[in-house]
Amino acid sequence: MMCNILSQIDTSLLVAVVLMALIGLLLGLIIGIVAKLFKVETDPRIELVTSLLPNANCGGCGRAGCADFAKAVVAGEVAPNQCPASSQETVSAIAKALGIEASTSFKKVAVVLCGGDKNQTKNWTLYNGVSDCRSAMLIAGGPKACSYGCLGMASCVRACPFGAIEIINGLAIVHSEKCVGCGKCVATCPRKLIKLVPAGSKVHVYCNNPEKGPAKKKYCNVPCLGCRKCDKNAPGKFKFEGFHAIVDYEAAEQPTLQDLDTIKCPTNCLLSAQEHLAIEENNPDHLEKSSANAESK
Template identity: 55%
Template sequence: MSIALIAIIAAGVLGAVLGVIIGMVAKAFAVEVDERIEGVEERLPGANCGGCGFAGCADFAKAVVGERAKPGECPVAAPEDISNIAEYLGIVAEEKEKRVAVVRCSGDCANTVRSLYNGVCDCRSAVLVAGGAKGCDYGCLGFGSCADACPFGAIEIRDGLAVVHPELCVGCENCVAACPKDLILMVPAAVDVHVYCNSPEKGAVKRQVCRTACIGCRKCVKASGEEDHMLVDGFLIKTNYENPPQPDLVEASACPTSALRLGTKHAVGAYGGASK
């Protein structure tokens, strides 16, 4: 028998033995995968936005099957998606309130004092290096870090100001983490009245750098009556999202700086600036 033939037979026997060993090891250490995980993942929108707090849709599906998360915790999933997942798993679907992002600033380039800025066009970098070009230390820098973080195109940078389009926002909260000024709130989508200002400074100080800042005049508080629809926080008024006002409050209060706005109108650029 030739050496070549012996080598071929030896290699074949060795390969067969190794194959048997590998098969036995694989079977001994095999991890059983719940087929329901794939079923849940197929019923998710597949955005992989991370808004649920997990690495992606696959990780979230695994958590749902493992009862570490609920289907309604996916911010992108529509009510029908949640119902389909609950029906598939044989559990009760919980109703979820849609939440959208609100950038608490109305100071675009036309209404704010800005200095010359020739640095990196990224909000977080600008804050670390020079604070950006805006005169207000609490306002939107307008470099679009939040817009870049939004996988759904729900944030537009308009004249140096981040503007959320509520009809496109799914509440993934990526923008919240991207904003270095903590300007972005997640609020109930049903609420349309917002104060587009975040500065705690006195009214006179705010007006020196921004024409559309909330000056704390409390006209909206008085117009809302004693229902606590608007909350007073020093020199800043805030919407009470637990007891929100009706849309007609904006017109009734006649905010002198137009800081009090309807989100739907703000999104389409209906407010040009201060009324007085």
Template identity: 40%
Template sequence: MSPVFLYTLVTLGGIGVILGASLAFASKQFAVEVDPRVEQILEILPGANCGGCGYAGCSAYADAIVREGVNTTLCAPGGPDVVHKIAELLGLEKTVSTRKVAYLHCAGAHDKAKDKYIYDGIKDCRKAVAFAGGPKACEYGCIGYGSCVAVCKFDALHMGEDGLPVVDRIKCTGCGACVRECPKNLFTLEPDSTIIYLACSSHDKGKAVKDVCSVGCIGCGICVKVTEGDVIEMKDNLPSVKYEESPNLILAQYKCPTKSYKDLAAKRPHMNIDTKCKGHGECVKVCPVKDCITGEEGKPHLINGKLCIGCGLCLGVCPEKAIHVVGAMGYVGMDMSS
């Protein structure tokens, strides 16, 4: 055997054996114990790494749950399913988190809100804001360059033709990326049962709002007066609505002089009076809509289904319990069959 062949064998073989042995030794000696639950939680989490939970990614959140006992309900994209599975794994009580989606609190489309200058820079909201607060005359309004659309990882935001982003309520996971991105803080996450919401964020006084936008809230406070319970509160010229208490905002939307409340329902149930009606007329007194309920006193009354806004005020006052709800809810941009 030639010495070159022998020495090659010895050299490479020796290197291989020594390095292999030392790596094997090191992997035993320097093994870092990882809590197996971290891996298991990581498998449950959706793996979108959206950062909605406030951690750097899914693995950071899984680590925080195990090590620091952080709340297991922070994963919005995962929804209640993920919460249940993690709770089961850790032997915790099941806590249900309501599904939340993003709502844009501005309705200042191109034709409704005025611009104060023509912006010709980078089409990015944060850049535009740096220049005198953006081109919108209303300092609270949506700039409409779609920075929120760009950060949405779930394809749930699209730019509408009117220059305002539209939330796809089915795709939205409530991760909150748009909430953090919007330089005007126009997005909030609210329970997805919210159908009517205030689409304005302006704290300006009535005149100032009227000058720049036709659908801006003028802070008149009528919505506070007409809505039952303490669900709306005027804060600095703007109604603050507690959406988590699922308020009935139909009347507020109807009475709002500027139509600042946005209704996502294309069609909602209306009231109907059956033959039990003896014509007490109690319903006529409470109905907020003119000529909606008609009929002579003492004779059966009639509700005009086209005028009825479905507020339900008349339901409780009928002494004969003759008023019923008819029809179903329909949503804008939502196929209810799915």
């Protein structure tokens, strides 16, 4: 009797163990074969970059997780430094693994393509509403006579997590040394006049209005007239949209500071970023205000 029960337990136990082992083996085999048969060739660099990333899947880069970001980095769509959670070491490790320059070749900065501060461009009406560009846009398109120019109500300043944008004389100006190129301001600006440009480009056309020159001249002192002087003096570095020039940021060569001297833009809307900043900062209004601020401090 005892022996009988024991043998029965033994067979059940034996069958169970063998069965489990068999099923495990079979499943492992199937998965192995299927993985071989249905192998998808993926770029091994994607996996490499993914392993270097923080893998927190925070979505801060605007992509669906770290793997997706790695894919975009390998494809060259975004720079490794676009990951807000990565330290500088991580970024340079990724750049090194991919054989690209960490920041110089890819870094982008934002630039507000408008030179019409409150003294240069007229307002066609008064605006007493909430001081926010998007609110102002909702009411007859805002108070500025130029319907493409900067409204100067600091929506982008509030959007910038790095404090890189400042309103000077009613005009938003990006301090490019603080800008990391996250693009938050680009998404915020209701007039779509902030652009991410390669950090290497120093010269920009500070006008975003595609209308004809004489029409712009009526309300703005510093519009792009569409005279094509820049294109003639520095061919291949500009392109035209409507009647205004844009620096061709995709071109191999970007306009240099020397080009500025030969072009001599008649309305001074083609400027280097430094000049643009200097013009606004040296404006008497601004100087008065900042000295008053310094005194009060």
